[in-house]
Amino acid sequence: MDSRAFKDQIYEQFGRLGKSLASPKRLEMLDVLCQGPRTVESLAVATSQTLANASQHLKVLRAARLVEAEKQGLHVTYRLAGTEVCDFFLAFRHLAESRLAEIERTTRLFLDGKNVLEAVDQATLLKRVRSGEALVLDVRPEQEYRNGHIPGALSVPLAELEQRLAELPRDRQVVAYCRGPYCVMAVEAVEILRRHGHKAARLEIGVPDWRALGLPLESQP
Amino acid sequence: MDSRAFKDQIYEQFGRLGKSLASPKRLEMLDVLCQGPRTVESLAVATSQTLANASQHLKVLRAARLVEAEKQGLHVTYRLAGTEVCDFFLAFRHLAESRLAEIERTTRLFLDGKNVLEAVDQATLLKRVRSGEALVLDVRPEQEYRNGHIPGALSVPLAELEQRLAELPRDRQVVAYCRGPYCVMAVEAVEILRRHGHKAARLEIGVPDWRALGLPLESQP
């Protein structure tokens, strides 16, 4: 084997990993999987695609060893192949954010349409969340909350929020979070809360970012 | 803009970054660019492709804002768009190495063919290099040495090595390094050195890894 053939084989392998990151849908699936294991169908629904497509994308991710599958009876549960994969995804996202101005522009445009622009910046918000000064609200589906959540957070999945408004204080700030900066559940939660006279704000980061910051998580309420 | 459209736009942008990492040749070019700025032609030669292809790949990398171009007279010099890009490339490489067993297998197969298998492991080798116990040899082209090298290293580009063997001690271990684990220059250097009766070993890591370890670099000899 000459050195060119060696290099070609090596970078070919690197390319396999790169190719698996080349599809928007696959990246969205990785983002969702950072919240915890999921079945194929639930991933398909979460990422708005057909079951067959989701299955095909998962096959690609599995070939790159980014995810693992486990069959439990009728369902196949996919999970990230390790916490390094989640950490890498966050690094990838940060690089994209730092390099592609379009991402910030799109986000701003979206948030301008909604009425959720913050009065306080993320850093002080994060401080309030950490100190317990604000009530922290986890609006993700309950299963994801159970997989791990910000300590002291109350679980009220977005779908149940309107029915359970009475559980939330009106005198204290409510800080809602969800899967991360590009998950819109917390945005919608803040809209609902403000419409009903609550002092609400959105924490942009999600549990994976929280953990990557080295902050502790809670697993059971 | 509804939330699906928002997500589609966001992950579309992430996909742009992912797509730029989906080609073996582009990854190899990024690897080379981690050593410092280079012209299109020199990149084309280093990665064994035509000028036109190299130019097209660089266009893709530039569209993803991973590299920047600067025209100096007749030559266009490309460089990484920031040290984050190099750090990210290393993270990408580590993930690939940890997930794809084929990479290690290919590397081992290649090294088995050459006679450079180590008697000592990388960790103790690194210790000897750091302590100055061994003579450290930088066999990359001189320009890359000037961009930054391991403190105390001697620059003898691979092409000049056979002529300059007299400069090297025979009683002390010579540790050669090059661009990184998949650059074969240090492997070839060790072959030459051993053939001439020197005690030689190869340090797998390159300057980018060295810097990422938080170790200091030297810029001028």
Added chain:
DNA sequence: CAAGTAATCAATCATTAGTTTAAATACTTG
């Protein structure tokens, strides 16, 4: 074991990406 459900596979099609070759552009230097 038949019916039903979750997931995968296979075939097709439209789109995109990569390579090659040749032509065009941009700049320098005599």
Added chain:
DNA sequence: CAAGTATTTAAACTAATGATTGATTACTTG
């Protein structure tokens, strides 16, 4: 400003990818 060099662009072709649809497999449950 003509000749030469470095780079980019364009056109043509081939290969690969992703979405869609329908069929198939694997498993559970009545």
